[in-house]
Structure formats: C-alpha cells, structure tokens
Amino acid sequence: MAIAYFALNGFIFLITQYFQVVKGFGPLGTGVRMLPVAVSVAAASLIGTRLAVGIGNKIVVGGGLTLFCAALLWISTVSQATPYAVIAAQMVVFGTGMGLTQAPATEAIMGAVPKEKAGVGSAVNDATRLFGGTLGVAVIGSVAASLYTSRLAATIPAGLPARAVAAARGSVGGAVIAAQKASQAGFARLGSRLQDTAVLAFLHSLAGGCLVAGAVAATGALLAIFLLPARPAAETAPPAVATGSQPETAPEREVRAH
Numbered sequence: 001m002a003i004a005y006f007a008l009n010g011f012i013f014l015i016t017q018y019f020q021v022v023k024g025f026g027p028l029g030t031g032v033r034m035l036p037v038a039v040s041v042a043a044a045s046l047i048g049t050r051l052a053v054g055i056g057n058k059i060v061v062g063g064g065l066t067l068f069c070a071a072l073l074w075i076s077t078v079s080q081a082t083p084y085a086v087i088a089a090q091m092v093v094f095g096t097g098m099g100l101t102q103a104p105a106t107e108a109i110m111g112a113v114p115k116e117k118a119g120v121g122s123a124v125n126d127a128t129r130l131f132g133g134t135l136g137v138a139v140i141g142s143v144a145a146s147l148y149t150s151r152l153a154a155t156i157p158a159g160l161p162a163r164a165v166a167a168a169r170g171s172v173g174g175a176v177i178a179a180q181k182a183s184q185a186g187f188a189r190l191g192s193r194l195q196d197t198a199v200l201a202f203l204h205s206l207a208g209g210c211l212v213a214g215a216v217a218a219t220g221a222l223l224a225i226f227l228l229p230a231r232p233a234a235e236t237a238p239p240a241v242a243t244g245s246q247p248e249t250a251p252e253r254e255v256r257a258h
C-alpha cells in the first residue's frame with residue numbers, strides 16, 4: 001500500500017506540472033484531464049475485490065503493481081507533442097493498476113486483525129497511505145528537481161540576466177515566467193529559447209521521476225508475489241470446554257497451585 005501511494009503521489013506531483021507548464025492548461029483544465037485516473041481506479045477497485053475473492057490477494061496485488069510499473073515506464077516517454085488521447089490511455093493503465101492494488105491490499109490489512117481490532121487495522125492502513133504518499137512526493141520530487149537543474153544548467157542560453165537564471169533554476173514554472181518577462185522586455189528570441197530549454201529539462205526530469213517510481217513499483221510487485229499471503233490467516237479458535245465440566249473455583253485453584 002505504501003509503495004502504491006508512493007508512486008501515485010509522485011506521479012500526480014509531476015503530471016500536474018506537465019499539464020500546466022508544458023501543455024498550457026489551467027488548474028481546472030488540468031483537474032478535468034486527470035479524471036481518467038480517478039475513474040479507472042474506482043472501476044478497477046471493484047474488479048480487484050472480486051478477483052481477490054476468487055484467486056487471492058497475492059496474484060491481484062502483484063499484477064496490479066506490475067501494471068502500475070508498466071504504465072509509469074510508458075508515461076516516461078511523453079513529450080511536448082504527445083496527444084492527450086495517448087496520455088489518457090496511459091492514465092487508464094496507471095489507474096487500473098492502482099485500483100487492482102488498493103482494494104485487495106486493504107483487504108489483506110483488515111483481514112489480518114480480529115474484528116475487535118478493526119479500528120487499529122484501519123488506522124495502520126491510513127497511516128501507510130499517508131507515509132507512502134508523503135515519501136513519494138519528497139523522493140520523486142527531489143529526483144525530478146535534481147535532474148531538471150542539472151539539465152537546465154548544461155543547456156540554458158547565454159546572455160540572460162542573473163535574476164532570470166535564478167528563477168529558471170528554481171522551477172520550470174519560474175523559467176516560463178522569466179521567459180515571458182524577457183520577451184516583454186524586448187528579448188523575444190532569448191525568452192523563447194529559455195522556455196524551450198526549460199520545457200526540455202522538465203521532460204527529462206519527468207522521465208527520470210517516472211522511472212524511479214516504476215522501479216519502486218516493480219520492487220513492490222516482487223514483494224507482493226513472494227511475501228504477501230494469498231489469504232488472511234484464519235483465526236485460531238479457543239479450546240472448547242469439555243461437556244459437563246464445571247469452572248474451577250478459587251479454593252480449588254489455590255489447592256492445585258500448592
């Protein structure tokens with residue numbers, strides 16, 4: 001569960017920037033275009049639950065994470081010219097893998113605890129999601145930022161003011177704003193080159209971040225296949241009291257102890 005949310009939140013962190021900076025969509029347009037992920041997660045969660053009942057959690061969760069990994073590797077190939085239809089198909093594969101992983105993994109967590117400790121199991125499930133998601137944004141975001149900065153430093157056009165260079169190195173959004181200001185100041189060609197360079201550097205970082213997330217998802221798939229039980233362990237019933245026997249009284253227990 002932690003690995004799935006690690007990859008999911010890292011992907012969302014990068015793809016929102018891709019839609020807004022590379023494709024030029026607004027916040028609302030970006031949210032609408034990410035609906036294929038939500039819809040496919042919901043549909044695959046229902047399918048994953050039914051499959052887990054029939055064939056067990058191990059195969060479904062391992063298969064879901066494998067699909068998750070394949071989608072991330074596919075997403076790492078996107079470019080500025082990639083049509084939205086292709087990206088939507090990538091998100092459907094991604095969301096399907098997430099849905100197949102999420103419901104059976106949750107069932108495995110909740111099925112491993114007795115009913116009287118269902119609250120504890122639910123809390124562990126929620127904490128696992130939050131931990132994985134937070135770590136995903138931190139790690140994948142750091143990897144992407146490092147790749148972006150290194151690529152931009154090697155390709156940034158000469159002649160830019162120091163403030164524009166600093167803004168561009170800070171983020172791809174800052175680079176786009178700096179390019180717009182340079183164009184407004186009469187340096188249209190320089191601003192255009194800066195924006196193109198920043199977009200290419202961001203696509204490089206997006207690919208690297210997706211590859212890292214895909215490698216983590218592949219590791220999770222192997223862990224699920226080899227370590228995750230197919231079914232929650234059955235609870236051991238307490239030993240039955242023999243018919244006709246009477247509970248031991250306190251004096252009897254004291255005599256037996258002596």
